[in-house]
Amino acid sequence: LLQVYAGAGLIGFVADISTCHCRRSTGETNGNNEGSKICQATEPAFIIPEPLKWNPTIIHRDLHLSLDDLFHGCTKKIKISRRIMNEDGYTSSIKDKILSINVKPGWKEGTRIIFSKEGDQGPNSIPADIVFIVRQKSHPMFVRQLNDLIYKAQISLEMALTGFSVDVETLDGRLLNIPISDLVHPTYKKVVTEEGMPLSQDASQRGNLIITFDIQFPDKLSAERKHLIKQALK
Template sequence: MGSDYYETLEINRNAADADIKKAYRRLALKFHPSSNRETGSAEIFSQLGEAYDVLSDPCKKATYDKFGEEGLKGGIPPECGSSGAWSSKYAYHGNPDKTFRQFFGGNNPFTDFYINDAPLQFGGLQLIEVKTQDSHIERDLHLSLDDLFHGCTKKIKISRRVMNEDGCTSSIKDKILTIDVERGWKEGTRITFPKEGDQGPNSIPADIVFIVRQKSHPLFVRQQNDLIYKAQISLEMALTGFSVEVETLDGRLLTIPINDIVHPAYKKVVTGEGMPLSKDPSQRGNLIITFDVQFPEKLSTERRQLIKQALTFKP
């Protein structure tokens, strides 16, 4: 009686290609002579190689399914085939290690065998894998100054390749990553999602790293934990005093009196009205007000004289 390749691989005749691969993977590892010293394991390993060699090839499999081992190894007569000629006879090359290496890849197929990131063990033999992780993937996370002041939650959809249950094929699937933005995060803050990159049979998925990029704001410029606000004032205001109104990021309106003479290097520091500190959001940086003094474009002779008199200091 001829060999039953389906029985050898412990699958039924309706098995899909993925089932054939999965069955061969499991049994070839079990009966490989390097890991199984029991009597008869080498013969079983050879039978597995031949069964997989036939059933993994669509043409060989179709011939075997229709004409059995005799038709496969003896050739198909013209009246049975469609080409009008005898089909070629099949003969297994007789090297199950070759089939094993072609299936797993590489001259040392045991280097890539891991289950749940732990090395496979066959009897007393532990197989050590050198498994590398793909380089991390960086993506920019653009956030407004308001996002970084108040904190928020961002949901980002990624598409990545994931391995199917058969362990051999893969498909593209979407996944939602959730980022809880903390108050006070700075430009360049990195958020890492370990092993969320593309999956592969012989590698560790890459980490995905999101890097905070702060959007510009119409009123404030951020410097570390401080907020810089520039007020435009007239020369008269710079010399005689005034008040500045600033609407804060949390919606309050601050009225800040300026009683000093505003010279080119002058700054007004309002303590505790800047950005929250990321390590302690109850503490905040400062609001620093700078000034852009608008000088008059023209002065009449009379006004020039009045200004001269006003600025003439007598001891």
């Protein structure tokens, strides 16, 4: 017979009276001719194991980082408040702790940083793990796609047809001057190799900078200009 000792987390097993050989056993057999004695004890015999410990749910927290943080790498220090067991093993108190996160260049959205057993302590529980999940903030100039950076340049129709140069200030403060000699159509992209995000596995390698174009068409054209454009495109 399995007994659960409620509230204390203890599991007790009642001894099988057909095979008990305690001092209170009578001389009667159990009917199987093996000579086992039947116990007349009124209290059950318990086998008491160690208290069971439960593992609470993992604690998830967002870690908001700028694109500059993820490009250069940085150190973030986060203060948490957690319940700590006192020396008596029964009472607890709230104490603050600083967790330090070393952000590596090239980390992506969704990267997880795990602090094992840094959650609240309890008398019969294992402290939960705290998991920080990287959330990338938006950037005014660039959109990130994996290891590539997307930059959108606004140009006029004249520039799209005749050529121009694009100036792009990189995340590490350099100014790139990129000549465009091709005819630029709405789906045209200019790829500048190794000017994107560093790779988290090897920061010496980089993704690409991809320039897209928003072509600004004129609101209206005079008849003379329309004629000139037709002549030029023949």
